[in-house]
Amino acid sequence: MSELGIVFAGQGGQGVRFLSTLLGRACAARGKQAASSASYGPEVRGTFTRAEVIISDAPIVYPRVLVPDVLAVLSQEAYDRVHRDVPAAGVILYDAETVVPAEDVPARQFPVPAFQIAKELGAPGIANVVLLGAVAGLTGVIDLAGLLEALPERGRDLNAAALTRGYAIGEGLRMP
């Protein structure tokens, strides 16, 4: 595998940064090289936030994503600001409820009912984790078990349910 670059974007407080760190930690535990970072403003909540992670079998030279293979967005503002960075070979996953996608986009785009599933699970705050499950399921960069092992203790059951639901959706989107 060459490098896989994944970008998560949303509003501060949606848990975007948590996703990149969790995915990086899970892949690192599987013996892969991982580098994750975020860019954000001085305000903690409400503004545009972008987090990213590179997963690779070889040492990672430049630690930031130059061309995203996968973009996962949780808000319209995030979608509007980042979707043009994704090339034709890339994939965009967006929340079905909060994002209206543009039409003239070369990349393949798929909606994920992240907020809807989170609400079904009784915790709208974990829409981010559903989306992460979908990214992992789509790319196959890590198996579901590896992702579950990396979850923090707090809220483990809820997060595990969200990951599992999202993972199944992601797997369904894989190219045949």
Added chain:
Amino acid sequence: MPKPHRVTIVESLCKGQACALCAQVCPASVFRPADHPTPQGIMPMQAAYPEKCTACHQCDQLCPDLAIDVIAEGAEPAPLPARGGPFPRPNPMGGWVERPALLPAGSYFMSGNEACAEGALAAGCRFYAGYPITPSSEIMVHMAHRLPALGGTFTQMEDELGSIAAVIGASWGGVKAMTATSGPGISLMLENIGYAIMTETPCVIVDVQRAGPSTGQASRPAQGDIMQARWGAHGGVDLIALAPWSVQEMYELAIRAFNLSERFRVPVFLLADEIVSHLYETITIPPAVRTFERVRLPQDMPFDTPEIDGVPPMPAFGEGAYLLVTGSTHDGRGYRRTTDAAVQDKLVRRLSAKIRHHQDEIDDWEAYMLEDAERVLVACGSTARSALWAVQAARRQGQPIGLLRLRSLWPFPDTVVAAHCRGRGEIIVPEMNLGQLAGEVRRAAGAPVTSLTQVDGEPIDPRRILAYLQEGRW
């Protein structure tokens, strides 16, 4: 009827006639100058008429150098805490030792700031004083979590001035100590960093650089403090600065910073930047780390050596040595010599020479594809990762390009830069400031130098560097 009290003066501590406070205060005229000089060339006071002593204790309480002991009749003489006395701590000779790394050996996924804190702890750091500031705060948070359980001390100070002052005090208490901040905090610390240089106090200062000047952009990277670290404190004497480019090196160079600090009794900067500090990466913790332990050895000269470039031993307070620590010009024993030209000259030259003459122990760099390179990139910190990406891309297109990555920035590795750059077609220096590193490289390289600067608070996109290599466009 005079009583047989005893009065003793430790001659090596006495300032003699220049002080003579004991003679002034004594109601019984016990004291007068001795008729022989000490090995330091001072005429000490002597208790010439002890039989007159009334044991009023004014002299021993007033003596600024604690040189006088008055032992009243029948009282047991207190044990004299003489220089060169027993060593209350293990390993007074110090030097290199191997100690187990604190974390179990293996692979971890952690941020640069966490790795920096873990490296410091593995090096033996047991005191942290700081004031939080983005993008360095996670170092402080991690230290607050870890230090108490390790028997160390963590304290949040009222500001950065207090932070570095507390670190210097802890170091003189015999503990490896550090603080972490960003550019605005360094600006506040500079006065006491100069004090640490003058008093030869080992300490580690982590500067996670962010976009400035002033408060600038708190969460954005920069490399604008390279010159500030070197020249910020007045007096212009050398110190040491290291520049990590990865989370792994945040760990390793934190250890190295402590080792160099203890080895040379000098403040050491870890010049990180926001990119490596907030980056999460896979890192490997080794089973053991090599550390340099302080040479404690209480003896007469904690501030001078027979050699012009020596590092004196550093006893701690409470270990039996009499210690005077001052930022004013001082002799080998720590006494102020603020009008003595020879002492000032010798001290300043040794403070610099103890580092300059040992640059082979300090210089640290990595060379990438330099053998046949016609053009050479020189970079440090996270910018070097952009540079290496561009070098690899250019190599794939057949361009003979190489990279010299500097891991130690101060003292500037002149000979290393000259050895790798002399005679090349072009030396290219990308950096996140207005050309601070390029200026040093230009001085040392012996080849034409191009400075590529970026100060927009964003990481340098490696494709920008590649475009310059291909088309000369920046």
